[in-house]
Amino acid sequence: MLALSLIGIGCGDPEQLTHAATRAINAADLVLIPRKGSAKSDLADLRRTICADVLTSDNTRIAEFDLPVRDAGEADYRKGVDDWHDAVAAKWSQTITSHLEGDGRVALLIWGDPSLYDSSLRIAGRLDPLPEIEVIPGITSIQALCAAHALPLNDIGEPFLVTTGRRLREGGWPVSADTVVVMLDGGTAFQSLDPVGLQIWWGAYLGMPDQIIMSGALAEVGPRIAALRQEARERHGWIMDCYILKRRP
Template identity: 85%
Template sequence: MLTLSLIGIGCGDPEQLTLAAIRAINAADLVLIPRKGTQKSDLAELRRTICSDVLTNKQTRIAEFDLPERDAGEADYRKGVDGWHDTVAATWSQAIAKHLGHAGRVALLIWGDPSLYDSSLRIARRLVPLPTIEVIPGITSIQALCAAHALPLNDIGEPFLVTTGRRLREGGWPDGADTVVVMLDGGTAFQSLDPEGLQIWWGAYLGMSDQIVMSGALAEIGPRIVAARQQARERHGWIMDSYILKRRA
């Protein structure tokens, strides 16, 4: 039998690792580390650092593999993502078969948490042969963002909504919520909104040594975030950010 452990490792700080995550890493026969190209080499290095810090089981092997990139030119977004998931699943299957075979425990260290805007579970269910899947939850970027700003996410008795930059840009402010969390924003979708009465709490590289956080009235701080984001992308070659928007009563 093959068991696949999807282990949430937080947003970049190795100290965010839970005791359950450390146990799961050491219980694995094989830890797979995906490489996402030179521009995101920081993420592979983070996984290597975690293994170096917490892996005490001498029998656990570590193997790296190249993760295929999604074709951003596909006009049908969902079709493009679906095809990409198939390709990634095939790559996972090949790496597991090469380094472990079809029996044992394999672990993938998931940046953030496998439950929130992460494709790992969808991809895992496409593996051939289908393994037993277990999830070790980790700290999400939303938790890290709120902590960085010392901000309670929801107002008293009020809901909040989590969405993507793409949906915010295409659909505008969502109905029924005065607090919106925006993730997977490839640009700066908040620029598509009327900034009047909006506050923003923004963070990039959360939990990492290069963490950047900014907050304030969107009309005032928005242009500064756009500039800081562009500078950070040019410096690192990649950026991962998220933000919270609140509409003032």
């Protein structure tokens, strides 16, 4: 039977790799490395570095594949995502079949953790036949962001909300929330909010050598973050960032 290990590898720092992740990588017969185009070659390079650093098994092979691109122009967002997941699942199956005969264990190195705003578990559920699935947790960008700012995420006895840039932009500040974590923001959704009383803790390329962070009153640092983000994106060709907003009296 085919087995699939989804291994959380943290946010860019190879030292964030857990012992469980190292064991799972070495237990795999095949490690899949997705390529996301030349602009995001850093992400594939990091996965290659991790494999070079921790792989001690001579029986583990590495196969790279080009990740399908989601159609951002699809009017129906959910349909666009579903179609993309189908295409990714098909690419996984094709790559596995090309490099692995019969049964075996396949590993995918997942940025952050497979459970948080990552589609690998949903994509794995589309494989036919359905493999045995193992999940190895990893350090999330939320944890890395809080660590970078030495920030406790929740206030004492209080909840926090995790959402996306798209939902923040479309729905505004979530009702009854005082702490909001924003992920997958393709722009700067915080600029759509009334900044009065809001504090922001922002970070990009968390855990990587190019990590940048900034924090302060949103009214003051929001424009500076937007400018720094644009400059960094133009320099690298891509950006991966997230931020925490807190409402203060």
